[in-house]
Amino acid sequence: DAPTLIDYQHLLRKGIQTTYPQLCKAVSRHPGMLIYLDLKESTAQKPNENFARELFELFVLGEGNYTETDVKEAARAFTGHRLRKRTIYSFNPRAHDSGLKTIFGQRGRWNGDAVIDLAFQQPAARTFFIRELLKFYLTDGELPHEAYIEALGEQWAAHNFQIRYLIFTIFESRLFFHPAYRGNQVKSPTQFYIGLCQDLNLAIVPFQGRLLQSMRSMGQDFYNPPNVR
Numbered sequence: 059d060a061p062t063l064i065d066y067q068h069l070l071r072k073g074i075q076t077t078y079p080q081l082c083k084a085v086s087r088h089p090g091m092l093i094y095l096d097l098k099e100s101t102a103q104k105p106n107e108n109f110a111r112e113l114f115e116l117f118v119l120g121e122g123n124y125t126e127t128d129v130k131e132a133a134r135a136f137t138g139h140r141l142r143k144r145t146i147y148s149f150n151p152r153a154h155d156s157g158l159k160t161i162f163g164q165r166g167r168w169n170g171d172a173v174i175d176l177a178f179q180q181p182a183a184r185t186f187f188i189r190e191l192l193k194f195y196l197t198d199g200e201l202p203h204e205a206y207i208e209a210l211g212e213q214w215a216a217h218n219f220q221i222r223y224l225i226f227t228i229f230e231s232r233l234f235f236h237p238a239y240r241g242n243q244v245k246s247p248t249q250f251y252i253g254l255c256q257d258l259n260l261a262i263v264p265f266q267g268r269l270l271q272s273m274r275s276m277g278q279d280f281y282n283p284p285n286v287r
Contacts (some may be wrong), residue, residue: 059093062145063281064091066080078187078219082174087139087147098137102155105133114177116211118190123182124162130258136170178219184211191228196239206233 066088073081085091086109092098100106110132114124138154141147159168162176177183191250192201201207210227217223228234245253251273255263265280273279 059091059144060281062090062093065285070252074221074225076221079174079178081221082113083171086113086136086170086174089141089145089147092139092141092147094143096143096262099135100133100139101138101153102134102137102157102274105130105155107133109133109136110173111173118174118177118186119182120186123186124177128161131161132160132168132173135161135168135173139170145212146219176183183219184208184215187215188228191224195228196234197242199242202233247273248280 069084069088070081073084086097091109095108095112096106097109100109107129109228111129114129114132115121126153134155134157138150138152140150140153154169157169158165161168161173162180164176166172168176188207188210189201192207196202210224214220214224228248233239251269252263270280276283
């Protein structure tokens with residue numbers, strides 16, 4: 059569903075202006091995510107664990123920083139999300155599990171937003187996203203010294219996990235321009251093509267049929283992600 063995915067991408071682009079917890083909450087209610095990870099079918103009687111697991115593992119905490127119980131209890135908190143006409147978010151309280159849940163050792167009648175707040179109270183939330191950014195933009199190899207990452211994580215938390223603060227801090231740092239991290243990544247076909255369009259200052263990216271077919275044969279099918287990451 060290309061229009062839904064395009065709207066989802068706009069949500070992520072606008073997310074730089076907000077905090078990471080706020081962005082996670084917005085993503086949890088977006089039709090694209092509700093469809094992709096089956097949140098729209100999760101009920102109190104049969105909670106679906108997909109979104110809760112990916113939230114902890116891929117986006118906030120990383121493996122080893124949560125338990126199976128945390129995932130199962132969090133899945134209960136994310137029940138009740140629904141879609142009208144496939145594009146409009148709605149909440150059905152009758153499908154939501156409003157009972158007591160124990161997540162990260164804390165007990166309460168948590169809903170989805172509360173679970174995200176609890177996740178960002180965990181120490182791992184201060185550094186996980188930073189490591190992901192550094193892996194993607196800086197190096198596929200050995201990351202900078204752990205003390206640097208932890209110090210940056212403390213500053214990021216002190217700024218309420220503002221994404222704009224984190225990105226500017228990393229991209230304007232001396233570390234980002236250090237010779238050890240220059241020219242050490244091989245561009246994917248998508249990065250190469252989009253970068254070329256940017257270098258040519260093209261306002262509208264030309265997606266001709268021949269190009270799309272070639273990209274698809276290389277596993278670079280636009281708006282058709284191979285996995286949740």
